[in-house]
Amino acid sequence: MAITLAQDTIEQSEIADLCTWMQANNRLTKGPLCVAFEEAFAQWQGSKHAVFVNSGSSANLLMAQALLEAGRLRNNIIIAPSVSWVTTVTPFMQLGFDVKLCDCDTQNLGLDIDHLEQLCKEYQPSCIILVHVLGHANHMKAINDICDRYDVVLIEDSCESLGSILDGKKLGSIGLAGSFSFYYGHHISTIEGGMVVTDDTELYHIMLSIRSHGWGRDVPKDVHASWQADYEIDEVRDLYTFYYSGFNLRSTDLNAYLGLSQLKKLDAIAKKRAHNAERYAQNLSDFWCQTSDVSLLSSFAYATFVENRLQVYQRLKDADIESRPLICGNIGLHPFWIKRYGKASFAHADQVHHQGMYLPNHYHLSDADIDRVCEVVQEVAKPFDLD
Ligand SMILES: Cc1ncc(COP(=O)(O)O)c(C=O)c1O
Numbered sequence: 001m002a003i004t005l006a007q008d009t010i011e012q013s014e015i016a017d018l019c020t021w022m023q024a025n026n027r028l029t030k031g032p033l034c035v036a037f038e039e040a041f042a043q044w045q046g047s048k049h050a051v052f053v054n055s056g057s058s059a060n061l062l063m064a065q066a067l068l069e070a071g072r073l074r075n076n077i078i079i080a081p082s083v084s085w086v087t088t089v090t091p092f093m094q095l096g097f098d099v100k101l102c103d104c105d106t107q108n109l110g111l112d113i114d115h116l117e118q119l120c121k122e123y124q125p126s127c128i129i130l131v132h133v134l135g136h137a138n139h140m141k142a143i144n145d146i147c148d149r150y151d152v153v154l155i156e157d158s159c160e161s162l163g164s165i166l167d168g169k170k171l172g173s174i175g176l177a178g179s180f181s182f183y184y185g186h187h188i189s190t191i192e193g194g195m196v197v198t199d200d201t202e203l204y205h206i207m208l209s210i211r212s213h214g215w216g217r218d219v220p221k222d223v224h225a226s227w228q229a230d231y232e233i234d235e236v237r238d239l240y241t242f243y244y245s246g247f248n249l250r251s252t253d254l255n256a257y258l259g260l261s262q263l264k265k266l267d268a269i270a271k272k273r274a275h276n277a278e279r280y281a282q283n284l285s286d287f288w289c290q291t292s293d294v295s296l297l298s299s300f301a302y303a304t305f306v307e308n309r310l311q312v313y314q315r316l317k318d319a320d321i322e323s324r325p326l327i328c329g330n331i332g333l334h335p336f337w338i339k340r341y342g343k344a345s346f347a348h349a350d351q352v353h354h355q356g357m358y359l360p361n362h363y364h365l366s367d368a369d370i371d372r373v374c375e376v377v378q379e380v381a382k383p384f385d386l387d
Contacts, residue, residue, distance in 0.1 A: 002320040003373060005301065006185035007364040009269065014261050021257055029252040037256035038195075040263055047173045047197035049204035051211060052256060056159040056181025057087035058249040059194035060129075063155050063177045064091040066207045069244045072153055072176075073126040079119050079152075082330045082349035083109055084131040088157045089331055092129070093340065100125065101332050103346035106386045108292035109303065109326075110138030112348065113146070120150040127153045132161035132171045133327065134358065135273070135299040136292035140166060140174055155179075159194070160327075162187040163270030163298030171294075172197055182255075187269055187298060188262035190255040206244060214246030269363045270298035276361045276370060277302055283374035287383045301358040307382035309357050315380045316359075321373050326356025348386060355384045 022028065034052050042050035053059050067073055078097045080089045083104040092099050100119050103112040111130050119125070128147065130138050147154045158172030159181035165171070172178030177200070180186075182193035198204055208218040216224045216238060227233075233241050277299035281289050290303045303326055306312050316323045330353040331337055332344025359373050 003322065003360055003365070003369050005322040005324060005360045005362070007362050008184050009187075009189050009262060009265065009363055010184075010191070010258060014258060017261070018254065018257055022254065025253075028254050029250065031253040033253035033256040033260065034251065037259040037263075040260060041195055042197060044263055044266065045170050045173055045197050047178075048199040049197065049201065051196045051204065051207045052251050052259070053194045053196065053211060053249040054251045054255075055192050056157075056179055056183065056186075056194040057091070058247075059159075059179035059181070059196045060087055060157060061091040061094075061247065062196055062207050062210060062249055063179060064095050064097070065210050065245070065247070066177075066203055067127065067153065067155070068095060069210060070203055070206050072203070075124070075126045077123050077125040078127040078129060079111075079116065079123075079125050080129050080331070081111055081131050081133075082332050082344070082346050083133060083327065083352050084157065084331055085159065085328055086331070086334070086336070088129060088131055090336070101344050101346070101349075104133075104348050104352060105139065106348055107290065108136045108138060109133035109290060109352065110136070110292075111143060113139055113142045115346075116143065117146055120146055120152065124150065125152055127155065129155050129157055130175075131157045131159075132164065134290065134301050134303050135161045135164045135277075135294070135297050136290050137161070137164060137166040137171055137294045138292075144174075159186065160300040161298060163266055163273075163296065164294045165296040166292075166294050168295075173199075176200060177203060182259065182262070186300070187273070188259070188266055190251065190259045190262065193251050193255050193259065209244045210246040211249045212246065213248060214242035214244040216241065216243050270296060272363050273297070273299045273361055276365055279367055279370045280359065280361070280374065283371060284377065287381070288385055299361050301361045303356065303358050304377070304381075305351070305355045305384040305386055306357060307355065307384045308380070309355060312357065312377060312381045316373070316376055319372075319376045321376060322360060324358050326352050326358050329353030329356060351384075351386050355386075
């Protein structure tokens with residue numbers, strides 16, 4: 001049997017329930033379920049507010065535009081991780097930010113603290129976006145300290161770490177805002193989907209507006225009324241008045257219906273993923289192992305480093321086992337980045353780029369599946385140490 005990177009967490013019974021719901025409801029978008037899913041997610045996550053969007057990439061775009069529209073940034077300089085996802089970085093490039101890449105930590109693969117401090121000194125950025133790579137936390141104490149000292153806004157791309165816990169807090173709820181993905185390969189699925197969480201009520205209202213073209217009708221009545229008053233907008237004009245420069249990043253009630261049922265399984269999914277990661281680490285004790293201070297590792301996939309990645313990949317493929325490079329490797333070595341800024345090399349991110357790979361971890365993976373993956377890896381892989 002094939003061992004795939006991901007297996008859908010949406011069960012047939014959920015699809016059947018969804019079909020029944022659709023037949024009984026003709027309000028499939030902008031109905032009550034998006035709001036219900038947002039409230040349930042915010043509560044589960046331990047954040048004040050949540051905004052449901054159509055992907056994790058859209059969630060990052062929404063955070064970027066909301067920070068600009070809210071006037072929270074004193075300049076357009078942002079630090080982003082070199083080991084991240086393409087749409088961690090591209091929304092900021094597209095919106096005219098000056099993006100500086102930071103090398104990765106050799107244990108958690110998040111931001112390298114020394115390099116981060118150096119970049120803050122040199123560029124005085126107003127914002128940092130980080131990625132909790134494959135479910136592991138960054139060095140949050142040191143990063144928060146740097147943010148305080150250099151007066152920097154911190155946002156978290158938590159698309160790979162839904163459910164991971166650090167010092168009693170879920171990742172994604174530490175910075176000013178955090179993003180999540182519900183693409184089917186992620187921890188839970190709304191088919192496609194994403195979320196932004198924040199405790200900042202003003203930013204939340206702006207995100208509600210920007211998600212829907214920039215209009216005012218999705219924000220609470222009193223806030224909406226104050227926006228109308230500020231610009232002397234009458235009731236009819238208000239229906240098509242745009243207060244912020246927006247997008248359409250909405251999802252639908254159909255996706256929210258799935259989100260509500262998926263949320264019920266999320267604790268069990270996070271625990272199973274933690275168990276799977278532990279088993280990989282035991283089986284592959286001769287290989288580099290990603291570590292961080294999380295008390296629960298809601299692992300996205302299992303990271304490893306090998307000298308002979310192509311050979312390992314091919315052997316796994318022959319054995320019907322999917323694997324991937326370790327996310328983007330170094331963003332600074334991708335054509336889209338090189339075309340804009342030229343090549344950006346970093347000591348550790350370059351090693352991630354060339355030697356890093358990840359192995360499947362999902363809810364439906366059995367211990368026997370993991371043992372089979374590890375056997376194939378052991379047969380052929382030559383360990384590589386990130387230094
Ligand atoms: C760190 C990170 N950010 C953003 C995304 C984008 O999420 P989506 O595929 O839902 O757009 C991903 C996707 O895997 C990711 O890993």
